[in-house]
Amino acid sequence: MSEYAYTEEGTSGERSSGVNRWFFRLLLVVAVILAAELLWLFGITPLLPVSALDVQGLPGVDRSWILSEAGIGPHSSWITVNAEEAERRLSRLYLVESAHVVKEYPDRVRIFLEPRRPAALILSPVEGRLRPVYLDRHGMIIQIGDTHPELESPLALPILSGFGINNLYLGWRIHILENLLSRLFEIRLASPELLRAVSEIRINSKPYSGFDLTLYPVNSGIRFRVEADLDGDILRYIILMLDVFNKSDVDVDEVDLRGGTASFVMKEVSSG
Numbered sequence: 001m002s003e004y005a006y007t008e009e010g011t012s013g014e015r016s017s018g019v020n021r022w023f024f025r026l027l028l029v030v031a032v033i034l035a036a037e038l039l040w041l042f043g044i045t046p047l048l049p050v051s052a053l054d055v056q057g058l059p060g061v062d063r064s065w066i067l068s069e070a071g072i073g074p075h076s077s078w079i080t081v082n083a084e085e086a087e088r089r090l091s092r093l094y095l096v097e098s099a100h101v102v103k104e105y106p107d108r109v110r111i112f113l114e115p116r117r118p119a120a121l122i123l124s125p126v127e128g129r130l131r132p133v134y135l136d137r138h139g140m141i142i143q144i145g146d147t148h149p150e151l152e153s154p155l156a157l158p159i160l161s162g163f164g165i166n167n168l169y170l171g172w173r174i175h176i177l178e179n180l181l182s183r184l185f186e187i188r189l190a191s192p193e194l195l196r197a198v199s200e201i202r203i204n205s206k207p208y209s210g211f212d213l214t215l216y217p218v219n220s221g222i223r224f225r226v227e228a229d230l231d232g233d234i235l236r237y238i239i240l241m242l243d244v245f246n247k248s249d250v251d252v253d254e255v256d257l258r259g260g261t262a263s264f265v266m267k268e269v270s271s272g
Helices: 002-047 063-070 083-091 175-190 192-196 232-246
Strands: 052-056 096-104 108-115 118-126 129-136 141-144 159-161 198-205 211-217 223-226 252-256 263-266
Touching: 052 063, 063 083, 063 108, 083 096, 083 108, 118 141, 118 175, 129 175, 175 192, 175 232, 192 198, 192 232, 211 232, 223 232, 232 252
Parallel strands: 052 108, 118 159, 159 198, 223 252
Antiparallel strands: 096 108, 118 129, 129 141, 198 211, 211 223, 252 263
């Protein structure tokens, strides 16, 4: 009886030992596979060339040029891409208002670009022909010639005149016009119909510094002199005055709104 019991005990112990060895081997295999996965995910993949590069915000612009300007090449890896440096480099481009670069672990980089938008244009001779030159709200030249893709027609923007610019090139910034262009851009965003009522804005230099403006409304022979701090309220007032003039027999040549009060210059009556 005791011998039988010993034999059963021995067999049961061996079976238990075999199960433990099998379970240990299984754990070892799982641990090796997991270690390999972690090594690939955290140690190797970030060092491989980026597998997904998304560029958004500048349709029609060559993607490879944008990546090159960002400092991202065909062999750039997730770990070598410097997002902050790429943003700084892209933000210096004349087409880019702002840039945001996002790295998504382990092998994706997304680039979001906010394009510069036109605030006004000037007409300047380019290759022997008058061409529209588009300026953004910072006074930067963002396009020369043709119609800007954001616009149906160049006439959607006011034309600035009264000053000469030579040797135009993309990316050149006209600092003296920055405040005016910023105001025009704000008006265009809030009430674009107000700017469509003005065909030309002439810049008049003052004797010592700064400038004021002469506005030429669409389909009107009346000029309006205003200060450089143009805003939507001034344009609404001008449109109201034009409506009054059109309904009256007053033959006005120019209205001066500088100084807070309106003064009128009447058209000269022909003696002939």
